[in-house]
Amino acid sequence: MHDSEILNNLLLNRSIWRGSKPTSEKHIPTGHPNLDVLLNGGWPKAALVELVSHQEGIGELNLLLPTLENHTQSDGLCVLLNPPHQPYAPAWEEANINLRQILIVRSQNYDEWLWTAETTIRHGALLLAWVSRYIPRYSDLRKLKLSALHNKQNIFLFNKVNTLSLASPASLRIEMYSSMLHELFIIVRKSKDNCNGKSIKIKQTGAPIQYTSLNKLVAPIYSAFPDKDLSQKPNDSVKTLSNT
Amino acid sequence: MIQTSKSKSNRIGSKGTKKKIEIWVYLCFPQLALDALLSQLVKQACNKPLAVIFQKQQTKRIYCCSTLAERYGIETHMSLSTALALCPDLHIKTREVSKERYHLERLALIAYRFTSTVAFYGQLGLIIEISRCKKLYGSYDNLLQQLYFQMSKYSSKLINGIGHTPLSAHLNCQSNYQIHIPDIGGLTAQSHTIKLDEFKLSQRNHKHLKQLGLHTVADILRLPRSTISNNFDNELISQLDLLTGVKPDLYTLFTLPNKFSDYMQNPDGIYNKDALHVPMKTLLLRLCEYLKSRNYLCQEIQWYFFPLLGESVSMHVKFSKAHRNKNNFFSISRLQLEQLKLPYSVTEILLESDKFISAFNCNFDFFDGNNVSRKNELIDQLTARLGKTSLSQPSIQAEYLPEQANLVHEKQFLAPRSSKKNNFRPLWLLASPLPIKQNENKLFWHRPLSILSGPERLCDNWWRSDQQRDYYLAHDMKGSRYWLYRDVRSKRWFIHGMFA
Numbered sequence: 001m002h003d004s005e006i007l008n009n010l011l012l013n014r015s016i017w018r019g020s021k022p023t024s025e026k027h028i029p030t031g032h033p034n035l036d037v038l039l040n041g042g043w044p045k046a047a048l049v050e051l052v053s054h055q056e057g058i059g060e061l062n063l064l065l066p067t068l069e070n071h072t073q074s075d076g077l078c079v080l081l082n083p084p085h086q087p088y089a090p091a092w093e094e095a096n097i098n099l100r101q102i103l104i105v106r107s108q109n110y111d112e113w114l115w116t117a118e119t120t121i122r123h124g125a126l127l128l129a130w131v132s133r134y135i136p137r138y139s140d141l142r143k144l145k146l147s148a149l150h151n152k153q154n155i156f157l158f159n160k161v162n163t164l165s166l167a168s169p170a171s172l173r174i175e176m177y178s179s180m181l182h183e184l185f186i187i188v189r190k191s192k193d194n195c196n197g198k199s200i201k202i203k204q205t206g207a208p209i210q211y212t213s214l215n216k217l218v219a220p221i222y223s224a225f226p227d228k229d230l231s232q233k234p235n236d237s238v239k240t241l242s243n244t
Numbered sequence: 245m246i247q248t249s250k251s252k253s254n255r256i257g258s259k260g261t262k263k264k265i266e267i268w269v270y271l272c273f274p275q276l277a278l279d280a281l282l283s284q285l286v287k288q289a290c291n292k293p294l295a296v297i298f299q300k301q302q303t304k305r306i307y308c309c310s311t312l313a314e315r316y317g318i319e320t321h322m323s324l325s326t327a328l329a330l331c332p333d334l335h336i337k338t339r340e341v342s343k344e345r346y347h348l349e350r351l352a353l354i355a356y357r358f359t360s361t362v363a364f365y366g367q368l369g370l371i372i373e374i375s376r377c378k379k380l381y382g383s384y385d386n387l388l389q390q391l392y393f394q395m396s397k398y399s400s401k402l403i404n405g406i407g408h409t410p411l412s413a414h415l416n417c418q419s420n421y422q423i424h425i426p427d428i429g430g431l432t433a434q435s436h437t438i439k440l441d442e443f444k445l446s447q448r449n450h451k452h453l454k455q456l457g458l459h460t461v462a463d464i465l466r467l468p469r470s471t472i473s474n475n476f477d478n479e480l481i482s483q484l485d486l487l488t489g490v491k492p493d494l495y496t497l498f499t500l501p502n503k504f505s506d507y508m509q510n511p512d513g514i515y516n517k518d519a520l521h522v523p524m525k526t527l528l529l530r531l532c533e534y535l536k537s538r539n540y541l542c543q544e545i546q547w548y549f550f551p552l553l554g555e556s557v558s559m560h561v562k563f564s565k566a567h568r569n570k571n572n573f574f575s576i577s578r579l580q581l582e583q584l585k586l587p588y589s590v591t592e593i594l595l596e597s598d599k600f601i602s603a604f605n606c607n608f609d610f611f612d613g614n615n616v617s618r619k620n621e622l623i624d625q626l627t628a629r630l631g632k633t634s635l636s637q638p639s640i641q642a643e644y645l646p647e648q649a650n651l652v653h654e655k656q657f658l659a660p661r662s663s664k665k666n667n668f669r670p671l672w673l674l675a676s677p678l679p680i681k682q683n684e685n686k687l688f689w690h691r692p693l694s695i696l697s698g699p700e701r702l703c704d705n706w707w708r709s710d711q712q713r714d715y716y717l718a719h720d721m722k723g724s725r726y727w728l729y730r731d732v733r734s735k736r737w738f739i740h741g742m743f744a
Contacts, residue, residue, distance in 0.1 A: 057724030085742065086672070088669060088672060089649070103635060105626055116626060123621060
């Protein structure tokens, strides 16, 4: 139909060399040098990566921020399928993530979840999927893995802890937990790169620690309104006006 | 198909000293009545003899019939009883003039893709002027071949006539389709061989011409004009002027309608959604042809499904980017159709659209166009299957309170505001703040919490509400980090975000 379509068909020919395209690599750097060393180069490319976190709020998503940054800044679309909460845009932008390339999708049932995951991968978008009410079947995950391989795109699946005992077709499966503040422990549970069972501790950036007990909290100086009952204030002002 | 059409009167063929030689092609569709009826039907009865009838003086006669019916010896103007005697299995349909006109407009739309000079000529045909199209198509033969190929998709029989004026093209109409066009000398010579019987003249004039031994146009053109005017009335002179191009022919040029509207019917009813796919694809193909003719792209389409009884069901399909890709139109419509509750049976499907943008105004990425179109296709598919409310996108608003600053709206792809701050903020924000327990000097959220830093006071705009919050960063024994706040007025604690 358009010139660009003709050009795209032409570029599908493998004999045409494209200078702008990097040579194919097996790994994508994670943005965490220690983790790259552990995973022999980074996240496996075009693969299903399973992330199992023992609890929320330990930095499980923080681990993927460099990957998300690279992907969205190069105008790649990223789909968040059934995230546990809504992304807080100022924080995501602070992490240099292009919000225009972030799409949040909520599915109503397992069929929709699976269809969305497949469709997303088929269209070449990066997928971050959370498993909430249902446990995906092995065969479905295998389909997703093959789809990721075929479409040369990654799937990051945040799975539940109780699935660790189940078999997984994922190319990489890592377990995450934290016992100390700003420290994330990562154990590789399954990998093609012979790093099964290896673990690493990642130091996370955070606010400066300054423990304060509740009864010693600093009372803010600025206060926009006095502590009086403000609900009566508009009425008072109306009275004043009417009197004058 | 065409609902509104702006028409304008134009002079076709005009007198002038330095006039460019015009080449007119008359396209005749002898089976128009039959094609018009069949094109709107989902199931086409092609394997059985078919005839269209009309009523003349209380007698039903054959108006036109299919090739299969002709094999039984059925001819036009034959009475219906005779036709049925020849072929008892004959399928009969009554002529519908409105549908014929509708179909002729569809054919005009195809012709319009080849030349802008298209006009309706009589009840069965179109007249087109092609002298300016030779360079584009390389040769007239190529043009006429391509025209035939496109027309034959909608017409079971097509014949044509070629001439240097519209009337000569019409009178030169042959019983087959010609692709070779003679030079201007040949065209003029061809018009001179036209028999005078073909002219629409009064019986008196025809009789008079025969008495004088005048049979062809060449015979009468040998006579001086004064002799012709003395012996015949203006009727003949007028027709001769139109034929030779001395006098311009006045017709209404076909102009493309501003709205696309087309339908397909199945009187037997369609009972499942899969069976709707074929007529939907046909209608979308026609839409794409319309868009090509106008060089338009479409962003919204509207489907209507009519049952035999009861109210119709409509389906609005919107695309994130205007295009004219038939497969994409269909895949999105099909996904949305799966979610739609249809009547028990559908007898008519209507497709409408008037939301177009010109393809001239669209810029396409030379190298990365495929990537952009894949993104749009994905968003369209997700919207069609999951609904508009299932898709959203985060963006930043210039507000103080976190839930107002973080606007998760329906997918719009707006440019976010850039407001970089160095404050430590959580990646997840809870849909609404959840109250947390406070026991003496300890806060509890699943486990005891310790406050790491704070406070940071955030207030709403004073004219809207008097909310004042002191935000703190906290963590539990297992290393989970939270964003808490204490409402200044109520002194209650809430959890508002998580540092995932």
